[in-house]
Amino acid sequence: MLRLLLLCSSSSSSAFPLRPLPTPRLTRTRRPRHPFQLALSASYPTYRRPVSTLRVLSMAEGSHASTSQSQPHTNRLAAEHSPYLLQHAHNLVDWYPWGEEAFAQARKRDVPIFLSIGYSTCHWCHVMEVESFENDEVVKLLNDWFVSIKVDREERPDVDKVYMTYVQALYGGGGWPLSVFLSPDLKPLMGGTYFPPDDKFGRPGFKTVLKKVKEAWDNKRDMLVQSGALAIEQLSEALSATANMDKVPDGLSHTAINQCAEQLSASYDPKYGGFGAAPKFPRPVEIQLMLYYCKMLEGAAKSNQANAILEMVLFSLKCMARGGIHDHLGGGFHRYSVDECWHVPHFEKMMYDQGQLANVYLDVFSIKNDAFYSCTCRDILDYVRRDMTGPKGEIFSAEDADSAEYEGAPRKKEGAFYVWTSKEVDEILGEHAKLFKDHYYIKPSGNCDLSRRSDPHNEFKGKNVLIERNDSSVLASKHGMPIDKYLEILGECRRKLFDVRLGRPKPHLDDKVIVSWNGLTISAFARASKILRAESEGTKHNFPDVGCDPKEYLQVGERAAAFLRKQLYDETTRRLHHSFRNGPSKAPGFLDDYAFLILGLLDLYECGGSTDWLSWAIQLQETQDELFLDKEGGGYFNTPGEDPSVLLRVKEDHDGAEPSGNSVSVINLVRLASLVEGSRSASYRQKAEHILAVFETRLKDMAMAVPLMCCAADMLSVPSRKQVVLVGRKHSAEYETMLAAAHASYEPNKTVIHVDPTDPQEMKFWEENNSNIAQMAKSNSSGEDERAVALVCQNFTCSPPVTSPSALEELLSRKPAK
Structure with missing residues (x-):
């Protein structure tokens, strides 16, 4: 199995084992919150993100506006519509969008492609951008040795699926940003997710990865290309399954x-x-x-x-x-x-x-x-x-x-728009602050202490993420008021905080x-x-x-x-x-x-x-x-x-x-x-x-x-899906009430069909697609009055028509005859 860990240590042929792929393991893909939750060897532990990383990074798209004003460089992504690609339009990396221009350039220069896939609201995509794509040394390596392509995984899920599947199959997991190296004919050579710029915790930094890929391309190209072609061939076979029969076995x-x-x-x-x-x-x-x-x-x-x-x-x-x-x-x-x-x-x-x-x-x-x-x-x-x-x-x-903590802040922080200090709540809510803080577990020291996983690096020290830990009725009794009054006050408090929050710098949309x-x-x-x-x-x-x-x-x-x-x-x-x-x-x-x-x-x-x-x-x-x-x-x-x-x-x-x-x-x-x-x-x-x-x-x-x-x-x-057929004049009060009754109960094996027999276009549709429904509509038409009629059909039998919501709900609650 190809492993990125081998990029750290060896330049011998054993560094790139080209054995056949295992059966692809298509696991749940998660966006990693921690930077070292990577698609690497299972022998490596999952590391939590270090405090130093957190304090330096968190510079998302919004901060690029000021950067771009002072940064004259613009790359090809500036002509794109994708918010994610536009976020990278002023990187010094010579980015290309996915397309023939990039592929042709890779063939012409005879260099591998570095493919970076993410999306505009991806936290760790922003992190890698600030650490690496705005790093002069990394930029030089990318521009000198690779053709670099940016893809918005939400705009091109088809491209993302190919290379995410490759990374998942080889490493047992994946996430965004997705970082994959390709041959000029787009076969994958190796890949991973987020890379820090420098080696840390015994893991390869992005600069090391780039150098090792360049070295492998120069010295072991044939093996890499053959391995990539084999990977795609085997994945294609595994993911294009065909049926051995026309239907699944009974039971x-x-x-x-x-x-x-x-x-x-x-x-x-x-x-x-x-x-x-x-x-x-x-x-x-x-x-x-x-x-x-x-x-x-x-x-x-x-x-x-x-x-x-x-x-x-x-x-x-x-x-x-x-x-x-x-x-x-x-x-x-x-x-x-x-x-x-x-x-x-x-x-x-x-x-x-x-x-x-x-x-x-x-x-x-x-x-x-x-x-x-x-x-x-x-x-x-x-x-x-x-x-x-x-x-x-x-x-x-x-x-x-x-988002930014305040207007003009040089950097963004995760969750800044959503978290609160106890002092802010006191100042905004006044007499109701204590009630609100009791309800949402707000404390002067911050409330992200319910689990060791919640805030392992004290990012939210002194900050509170609203959470309800007790039942409202219990808290209403504690504060000596009826539950309705208690909930009304909570709603008013939420609105006040919401209005204040509107004045904060909003997260990128x-x-x-x-x-x-x-x-x-x-x-x-x-x-x-x-x-x-x-x-x-x-x-x-x-x-x-x-x-x-x-x-x-x-x-x-x-x-x-x-x-x-x-x-x-x-x-x-x-x-x-x-x-x-x-x-x-x-x-x-x-x-x-x-x-x-x-x-x-x-x-x-x-x-x-x-x-x-x-x-x-x-x-x-x-x-x-x-x-x-x-x-x-x-x-x-x-x-x-x-x-x-x-x-x-x-x-x-x-x-x-x-x-x-x-x-x-x-x-x-x-x-x-x-x-x-x-x-x-x-x-x-x-x-x-x-x-x-x-x-x-x-x-x-x-x-x-x-x-x-x-x-x-x-x-x-x-054997027989339940059908509710409603006949009546649409948008009348009786019709709307009956239609709501048809949907009131949970029944996943139910189809609701409604017909207005006075609407020629509707009648034409049913006459062309289901003559039985058209005939039922004609037979149960109430003429010019507002009455709505419902029938419940199952096992090729329809109930007598009913005209009240309660009668319809009673019909729908009956179990079918065996």
Whole structure:
């Protein structure tokens, strides 16, 4: 196995062993909080980042504005649109964007390529920039010996996937910044993640790495190139699996879900919630699996087991919402916590987290009808609407972890925007300061002391990351006031601190619009518009939950979808672009863009949107099949395969921080099959079966890596999906109430179909796509009155029509006849 550690010590041929690659180990990729959490040999311990590094670095994008004003040098990245590439536009490194100009230069000079991949809100990407890419000695080595290429992994996930997969397969892990050396024909030679500029703790510094790569290129080029070619060949074979059969064996889906739930249960943290140890990442697909499993257990009359699983989910979501990973003042969630108690986060906020987390809090609210979960969902969505949505409805990508402590500060610090001193709280809140400090564990010495992992280098000494450690009702009693009054005061205090925080230098906003992440977030806005209508009358909403009418959320989702259709979809070719910033990106849409957007559009339709969204989803599914489906071997590739510079087409299955495109596609196909009829429905199901057959071994042997795919497999195995057919005049009060009732209960194996028989366009859609639905709409039309009628259909039988929300909810709660 190639190891970067060999760069430190040896120039003999043994330094570059070229034995065949092992079977790739595709592990969860995490952005390292500590600089020496690298993709190196497992024999090396993981080091914590040294204090000296912290005090020198943390100079993120915002500080580059002043640098660029005094720095006349501008490189090729200045012509790019990506915020990440623009952050490096004034480095003295002679950067190229990914493309033929760079490749041709490497061939002409006969030198290797240094490929650096990151994203604009990546803390350790900023660190490596300041330490190395603004270091004259490093700059000279890079410019003299290499062609250097910068890639935004959010703009070109296809390029990132190739070389991240290589690093993960060889070293067992990866992260960003990703640093990989390539031959001029783009084969990987060796790679890692973050490198400090100089040798430390017995590990190679970046200057040492550059010198050793140069030496190896000059003296052992043939071996390096052969090894890189072999690596790509073996990875291509491993990641392009084909199905040995047309469908998965009967019973595999139940086995996979049971296995995944058992493994997650074994890793459950009963003290702080969540699955696994620190650092703790929210992984919504795990919650989705556990909720799905709970529903299965209930259906099998195993209520005790179901309750035990549900309690794990409830406690985990409460701990997350009460922890510092949740922004109590502005709403939304940070990327992950470095400790086991969800307290001190890595402070960046990513859009793919927000949509998924909002959805799982919605799911739990639909099960428990507890306002804690609905209000948490609301504060996520209100944060997105307030801070992350553009003027035309577009939803942005991320906010940085780093920011300046004050205007004009020469350097940025991680979390500066979010942390507070006890004195600041006293001055801002006055008479209510003590109540607020009790509630959020605020202390003069700082509160990052709950775990030795929280702040090992005293970065946050004297600072407080807000965390709720006690139940509000207990604290309200301690302060001698009713709970409603107590929560109202807390909300007022949060608003005051939020207003003060607005005066601080804000973290950098990555205003790139990514189709896939918009799709996940559109799904959450759509579902919230109906599920949150079930909140009890009189539910209190305290800042940052603004307590809007849930129907406003549907409007946010539809505006985002309309932006994507106008700016990132070609009506002629029916193809998507991947992202938008000052115009569509050069990169085409990838599998996740199609799959996640289809998911969002299906939810827009089912939650009250026009059949136009459903028509678009069907069109996108056709294009997805055309571009990505392996029609012979089954499964979807992650790229269209039309760019020769992208060396791997991967059939990805891992459900990580984002679900895999294949998992989501199976669910989409199951849902589409329940909306249309005849041969088209059968075709959708057949494709879903074939996809799952590709990943049979993964489902059987490593179910915990694919929790959403486990759910997808079971959804496909359900003999008859429940259909709720609602007929009525859209936007009438009765219709809206009935539609909310159709979505009120948690039922993952349910499709909601709504038809307005007075709308000619809708009737035409159903006559063309599902004549049975069109006939049901005609038969149950109430003429000109406002009455809405619902039928629940399953096992080829429909219930008698009902016209009240309570009757519909009662119908949906019945177990199907065996």
